Amino acid sequence: xxxxxxxxxxxxxxxxxxxxxxxxxxxxxxxxxxxxxxxxxxxxxxxxxxxxxxxxxxxxxxxxxxxxxxxxxxxxxxxxxxxxxxxxxxxxxxxxxxxxxxxxxxxxxxxxxxxxxxxxxxxxxxxxxxxxxxxxxxxxxxxxxxxxxxxxxxxxxxxxxxxxxxxxxxxxxxxxxxxxxxxxxxxxx
Numbered sequence: 001x002x003x004x005x006x007x008x009x010x011x012x013x014x015x016x017x018x019x020x021x022x023x024x025x026x027x028x029x030x031x032x033x034x035x036x037x038x039x040x041x042x043x044x045x046x047x048x049x050x051x052x053x054x055x056x057x058x059x060x061x062x063x064x065x066x067x068x069x070x071x072x073x074x075x076x077x078x079x080x081x082x083x084x085x086x087x088x089x090x091x092x093x094x095x096x097x098x099x100x101x102x103x104x105x106x107x108x109x110x111x112x113x114x115x116x117x118x119x120x121x122x123x124x125x126x127x128x129x130x131x132x133x134x135x136x137x138x139x140x141x142x143x144x145x146x147x148x149x150x151x152x153x154x155x156x157x158x159x160x161x162x163x164x165x166x167x168x169x170x171x172x173x174x175x176x177x178x179x180x181x182x183x184x185x186x187x188x189x
Contacts, residue, residue, distance in 0.1 A: 070178040079178060083158045086151065087144060089188040091168045092180040097129075097136040098170035104129050137166040 027035070066074030070085070078084075104126060111122035141162035148157045173180055182188070 068177060068179045070181055075178065078164070081158065083148060083152055083161065084164065086148065086188050087161050087165050088168060088178065088180075089182045090144060090147065091140070091165050092173070092176070093182050093184060093187045094140075095184065096133075096140070096169035098133040098166070099172060101129065101133050101170060102172070133170065137162075137169055140165055140169055 063074045067076075067079075070079075070088070072080060079088075108122045108126040112119050144161060144165055145157070148161060168176060
């Protein structure tokens, strides 16, 4: 305290006025709250909101198109990387039994409305077709394991590629995301 008093006395002897405290009055609570007041949800300007929504929609559309075309920047973690691209291209290049599973199920559904032995036969047919599709997916996984090991090295093969390939093989070709970029029979090297 003695030092503070000495500084005040020195300031007074220099001819300059020493400032004590913050140099201004403390604002009232009402003034402080008014100074800190901001809208909770941002601007209420309708033009600004409309412009922001348009920009967000444009970004989403660009990301969707990029993802469907297989652009690495827009792919999710499940689809990224050269190995996943190889698996996608390999699955898209071949005919898969699983692609025809849903149309076969629709045929069997219609056949179940026909009474008699047709119902029983249709159920055996669909279960046999499901078995063939699963067997095809198992063989696909084994072939892909060998191809990925040759191309990327046995110790560098990403886990989960069999499930990824099987799920892609069971989808309709036009509905796959990212879209197919290779023609049937054009297997990747």
